[in-house]
Amino acid sequence: MRDIYQFYPTGERLAAKAWAKFKRPVRHLCDPSAGKGHLIRHAKEGFPGLADEDIPWVAEVEDTEVQEGRFRARVRDYARQKFSSLPNVSVIEIDVQHHSALKELGAKIIGYDFMNVSSLASMSHVLMNPPFSQGCAHVLHAWECVYDAELVAIINAETIRNPFSQERQKLVSLIEKFGSVEFLQDEFTDDVERTTKVEVALVYLEKVPRQYVDIDHLTKGLQRGDSQYSEIDPETCSALALPGNFIQDTCYRFEQAVQAARQASEAQALAAKLRDGLGITLEEMQAKGVGSDYREIASSVREMANADFSERYADLKVRAWSQILRSTILTDKLSNQARRKIEADSKLIYDLEFNAANIHGFLMGVAQSLGDIYTEMILMLFDSIIERMRAVN
Template sequence: MTDHYQYYPTPAALSHKAWAMFKNTRFVRVLEPSAGGGHLLKAKPSEHGQRLPIDCIEIDIRKHSTLRDAGFNVVGMDFLQFQSGSVYSHIIMNPPFADGVHHVLKAWEILFEGEIVAILNAETLKNPFSKERQFLVSLIEQHGEVEFLSEMFTAEDAERKTPVEVALVWLQKTSTFEQDILGSILEDLRQDRLSAEDLAGDFQAPHELALPNAFIDNAVLMFNAAVEAARQAVISEARASRYRAMLGKTLGELNGGGINIGGSDDDSSSESVKRALFKRYHDLKNRAWSSILRSTQVTSRLSSAAQKRLEADFETVKSLEFTVANIYGFLQGIIDQQGDIQLAMICDVFDAITRYYSDNTVYFMGWKSNDKHRTLGMRIKTTRFILPGHRSSSYQNGLSWESQRLLADFDKVFALLDGKVEAAVGLEAVFHHHFHQLRNGERVSGSYFDVRYYPGIGTIHFFPTSKTLIDSMNRLVGRQRRWLPPADAQAGKGFWQQFEQAEKFDKAFHAEVNKQCKRDGRQYRCNPFWAIQYGGESEREQGNTLLTGAMHAVLAQHGIDPDALLDSHQTDCLPFAGNTADAKRLALTH
């Protein structure tokens, strides 16, 4: 199999040699731009028990989880497209040998000030036939050193062996930082200014940028502008700190009674500036990625619960560099997972309907995967269901924010089931535009439900306008919860008969449950419906045994055997009425 990434894990002995090349062991932040599985990083020095701040870039996305599990931040995929190098004090790398020169020159380009250690094919330096190789050789002559090593990749601990000779390169980049900070003390001296307005000079609040219409392009342009402004601010603050330190202490400070309003005397060191840059850069990147996550392109069609799940997984995403390519990669990842996301949304709404009001559901005998785990399945009634907990006072002009979010979730999920982008007349809009009519007891229609509202007791009554969509939800959730047979299995006619006629048998089922709950003239001490959802293991088992027994008795009275095998001529399978999430995928981005 072709190794497109030229992945040769760094042997331990070579890793230790590479880290030992660094002259400055005050590691502000380290970048490994071709991290692979993290072998080179295993030899990192200990920072007096403190975790060494290390960021990684790795083009093979399959290795990202390994790096994160080892405690490293993954900030990008393609180092040659990476731009945010000014926050690092050290860069250490074992790049692909065929492209090593470009990786080292890229590191030199983006590093503000610090050291670079690179493991290269010795041929890169011994045969400098290209301009890039010649430039690297001149950099080493002026700013570094090199050590040639043989047999490092043939050692016993080398995972992939090759007899190649390697060059261990060390470079030190020194910025003109001191000159930039100090400038010319006598240049552009001006008379003392007395007021804050004078000190502000001709500063004006920046106008909103006239950016292109594309949301993602706008976001990246704004982020880059913010980073540049932050960089200039940090440099200016460092310059002010240096001048302040040169002026010395106030008389009050010298006498021990003054307050040092500026913090330390001098915060203009290179390390201080890098830490300040990283802190501001990290904050801006967090804000930028959050704007993408909460943008209408990403979340407008996700339920509130789906948004929370996405946000919980967002920590790994926001560590990536904020670029157009990474944003589209993130969005593509959501699109690739949208089938699972949509099914979870449907289950969330199903649970909201069934959780708090027992009369919203009817039961059927679940799919017999094995006798020990045989359970009842649930399905939502197609005629009416009720949701409590939405009380409002006479002075209110609408429902609470939580109630509005729930209605919005209903709109999104039933539009999804209907194969639509959004509901033509959603529940959220119905309550917004017709709240007073609803408070007065009127029944108002939306795209998927007629609703009545009882503000005093806080219940909303939903009357589905499409039994097909309710049936689609019941079947999707039933298959997901394994109450219905999987796609590659078939059930007999009796199974589907009791599933489809569950509402018809509901009254008889509850009567049979009440009958079996009576023991020696006393009521069964535990509600079996509560037990199967919220009880402990023994309570669930006891409640499930009672309920399945009651269901078997009712079905037997009607001559239905849900476990009867298919006859050879039967082809009953799981039909999906209407449009499903699998049939019509919801486009999460424009």
């Protein structure tokens, strides 16, 4: 049988090395080649099969104990749990047979085929073990999809050692400019679900928007002194010429809204930073009993922008999927009760990335399951009739 997905689950030792590459706090992780979720599971369980010395961040901690009430606990045991309770974990997995295992881990499935995903803008970290034959394409695609994130990938070392194609050369260039690579032997030979003697490259990349590191760019166009405000160009606010197809139309609107939301979040964060730099008002000085040299401690522009954008992005996804759920594409084919049944699971649908591939996949799934939906509705109606008859008798 042809191995189309090249499913080689990551072992604990390699997973620990991959997680150790992250430098920033993990706010929202995405595994776009999740498989059964081994990378996530190892972290959630605290890498129980590894010695302290095999977990880089644990080995760096002094092996001491702390008092907790009547008991003493090892500091290193706490360090093992560094990635065990992440606030947000999203996954993409093409093999639906693995989805139940991913859901058991509490991960949100946001898509099926990663190469059809168009944006991971709200993710702060990407951790991936893509198919070895497609490693380069997957890493480059992830780089294009993220906006402000760290990326760690486990790929075939030959991809880096033999950069014969333009794609591979581009990846090597990205590593030289924005990251690092570590070559590892025998990571899939022992204590793994499926073995292979391939040498792997552990790739680390950090993508930082230019705006965050170039203050001149941030303040470009801001005039010093006083100036007259001019009215906003009416053409800026005019309706956009959109494609006629409903799904393309909605996707286009969503992409434009996401782009505008990102810009708005950055502008708002910058405005807040510059405002705080001015100081507080006279009334606030009087209330706090401080002078004009007092300044509030503010978060970084990056932190404020990402936090604000995360909320905006989630709201936009809900709005976009809601258009699909209440569109005539569905309502013309479903009874009110069948529609309500689908809408009852809307929170699961909202977790999916909003793109044309996912929309078509969702609609196809609904079409294929119409028979099951109506059968279940008939059974529910029958049960309701029986209950009423029992109540009368």
